[in-house]
Amino acid sequence: MSDLVINQLPGRTFAWLGVNEAVISGLEPYEALHEKKELSEEILCTRKAKTEVYQIPEGCKPGKPAYLWFAYDRSAENIIEIRAGRDSEITIVMDHSVLLQGTEKSLEGHLVTKISVEDRAKVKLIEIRKAHAGVRFVDELHVECGERAGFEITQLFLGEGVFYQDLHCDLKGYESTFLADTAYLIGKQGKLDINYVATHYGKKSVSDMKLNGVLREQADKIFRGTIDFKHGCSGASGTEKEDVLLMDPTVGNKTVPLILCQEENVSGTHGATIGRLGKDLLFYLESRGMTKAEVYEMMARARIDALVKRIADERTRSAIWAEI
Amino acid sequence: MSEKMIEIENLFVDVEDKNVLQGVDLVMGKGETHVLMGPNGAGKSTLGNVLMGSPFYTVTEGRILYKGENIVESPVHERAQKGMFLSFQNPVEVGGISLSNFIRSAVAARTGERVRLWDFKKQLASAMELLSMDPTYADRDLNVGFSGGEKKKAEILQLLMLKPDFAILDEPDSGLDVDAVRTVSKGIREYQNLHKEGTMLIITHSTKILEALHVDGVHVLADGRIRENGDASLIEEINQSGYERFLK
């Protein structure tokens, strides 16, 4: 069994920081992920994975979201390809919480998703992940957007498991967009290792990444966020904002927000705020009678709630409220 | 003078090594409404915030007796649970918590009991109506994206729902248009009606908001000290001649 090297930082830095990449032993890399290869029978058969290909026809705009449930037992791999045809619009909800908890066993999930959003299509992906200790979930997601195509992803990570998330969005087309809205609340010995890369090729492409999270107990987290402006993406704009609430002295947080730029006419900004709650916020909430501990619990929960409220689909929202 | 709610004795306050209040004395009785006025930068807001226990200021000398107890060392949430309230001049935005849920948690903290949802929602709706607030604001995140006027109204809404024993209003009318000032004033009068034993300290440097209110005492704060204590007629004098005579 080989090692899977994921979450690679597009601009490597001081090695001792330990953020240049993540190496996961016992998992196999999936070569075709970053190429334009079709998921042929041949490729699918060489892996013992469950694979699915979804083609959304041109112009198709179903009013309701599509729900994908995943069945895992001890360890499982899923490979999914989604092709959204021109002018189509779809919301897909991928819920892994059903399978990742409920049992006390250790579980390993590996999901590889490849999405192509063709010209003027819009794909919204909602992913909920809740895992107890003993669960390791590795997710590789590669998205490519055509002209005026849009990809939006809402991600929620909860619990004490170990999560790896590698997300690449190539904004190939003119005015293509990528929006990421992520929240997390990781506790106990949980671990979250994320790598978001927005690569701007197309002129006037837009990317925006927002992360809002909470770390408690001995949780450990690495967030790498890259906005990469390639030569020729004139008029592009990229923004990145991370907000991390640290609740216990034993947490570990690494934040690596990158902006790589080879194009003159662009605008890129990123911001990160890490630490405890601001004094002014604490004062305001305490002045209404809440103890410091109560305020922290409320605010930790509020970050998750804020994200859930932004999920348009009622059914998904209720499912999440029921879970947490 | 009825039983004392607040007694401030020789209070000295620093902010970041700068001495802002230099020996403030002030007494307010139960059921009374007092007004604190003074030129900009005098330290009025500082006093209001220090009474509530703001972490941004340090009390270097003096006492603050609340219902006879010195609260200078008391943590903020305890002061609130004992019945103190501050309506902030620039309330913070708190994403992820709805206005309604927030007030409910605050009421629970104040009374120490669980709040019955149905009763609460009714009370909230009627208070919001009194303040001409759009009912959909109840479900919006606390202060997020609220205009200046709406933020101030949300503070007065909390005043009405929490019914504190001692309410400090820090410039409740700053940045508001004429209608909004009237509405806030209405809210303040409603509080006075509902809670006759309640004491109020209104910090302001404009007098519009005081027009329809009954005022028991007026105090002028300038250069870190109380320069004059008087009654409602002082307001008129300030309107006419400003603060000049207090600055000598």
Added chain:
Amino acid sequence: MNTENVTEKTIVSDINRSVYDVRNEDKDAYRFAAGLTEEIVLQLSQEKNDPEWMRDFRLKSLEIYNRTDMVEWGPPIDGLDMEHIVTYVRPKDNKMSATWDEVPVEIKNTFDRLGIPQAERESLAGVGAQYDSELVYHNVRKEVEEQGVIYSDLESALHGPYEEMIRQHFMKLVPPTDHKFSALHGAVWSGGSFVYVPKGVSVEIPLQSYFRLNAPGAGQFEHTLIIVEEGAYLHFIEGCSAPKYNVANLHAGCVELFVGKNAVMRYSTIENWSKNMYNLNTKRAIVAEGGKVEWISGSFGSHVSYLYPMSILNGRGAKAEFTGVTFASEGQDLDTGCKMVHNAPDTSSYINTRSISKADGINTFRSSVVISRDAAGSKSSASCESLILDDEARSDTIPAMDIKCDEVDVGHEAKIGRISDEAIFYLMSRGLSEQEARALIVSGFADNVSKELPLEYAVEMNNLIRLEMVGSIG
């Protein structure tokens, strides 16, 4: 394998190769191995009349150098002739020192435009003429001596009453094991300043390394060691705006600052190495309780730079500030930034950098902010802005924060963009040409540094910018 260079053979004597046999087949390793030898280092040490401990130190460093790999990130250093690295160390022997005639035309032109006096020019170009600044240097020395301040060159200080003090501090902050070029530095360091400021002394005038430009060693492997005792204050200025030219194109210097309790150390630099140079510099400060280090840094020259001044906040309440501007133009690949390490409670770090990329210049801002478990109450705030001036330029921002404590307040923001058309239009409507408008805007952009520098330096820095942007001054 490779063809062997005849000159190489006459210098390198036969040594038991097994000691230096590098076991991997890597091409680079081969190049490095055929470079510096123990004998050369010994010779150097002897010439300098090193005390025994220093000689041993050099040898140990050489050993470390030979077994350390180059880092796997950062600009390529292919242009460095590592095979003949010995030539960097012994330029005269290898007839590497130029005559004035051999100094490249662009360098001479820059001197001309910046109005540098002739005598100074030769010194800056390493041609070795005696320079008047020696006199200025001696006068400054006398003045501060009265306060008990020691300001001398490091080599002679090694033979005086301060030998023990130097021994206790030398390369303790930047050990040879740190990276390949600090190991090289440890083996062949030459020249540099030693400054000692006693307790409570405030040095009113800034001390400058510029005074000692023509010191032996040509400034390539200079070591600056500064000790500021409790409650003292010092401002040290390194470099100058005129390009420092050297045919041997490596600068692997080292700066170590020891900042005592409640002391303040301000270290200003304008680095303008000529555009053939590889500037692999290591600068580090360690700050005790209540102390503060302020770095002011303007990086303009060199072909390739690796420069990350690092501040280690070791005592409660220690502070570090880094204010920098980096300007990368044609043919330049500048990798600069800073590192902050919070090891004690209530420490704070503040980073403010601006970078400008022009023509096909590459600018990489690389930083790290590390807050350890024992650093409760720490604050760190970083602001990095990048300006891209044309189509071919490149600017990368690679910051990292590693936080192992919850009672912290860490903020970071970065922005990248271009000069707004509105700003240019506005300035042009007031009579400036487009070029001049852009030059003015870029100067304004770099003011985070220029306003922290003494006036003459600020003026020089602005002249440098103008030269880059407009090709002339005034």
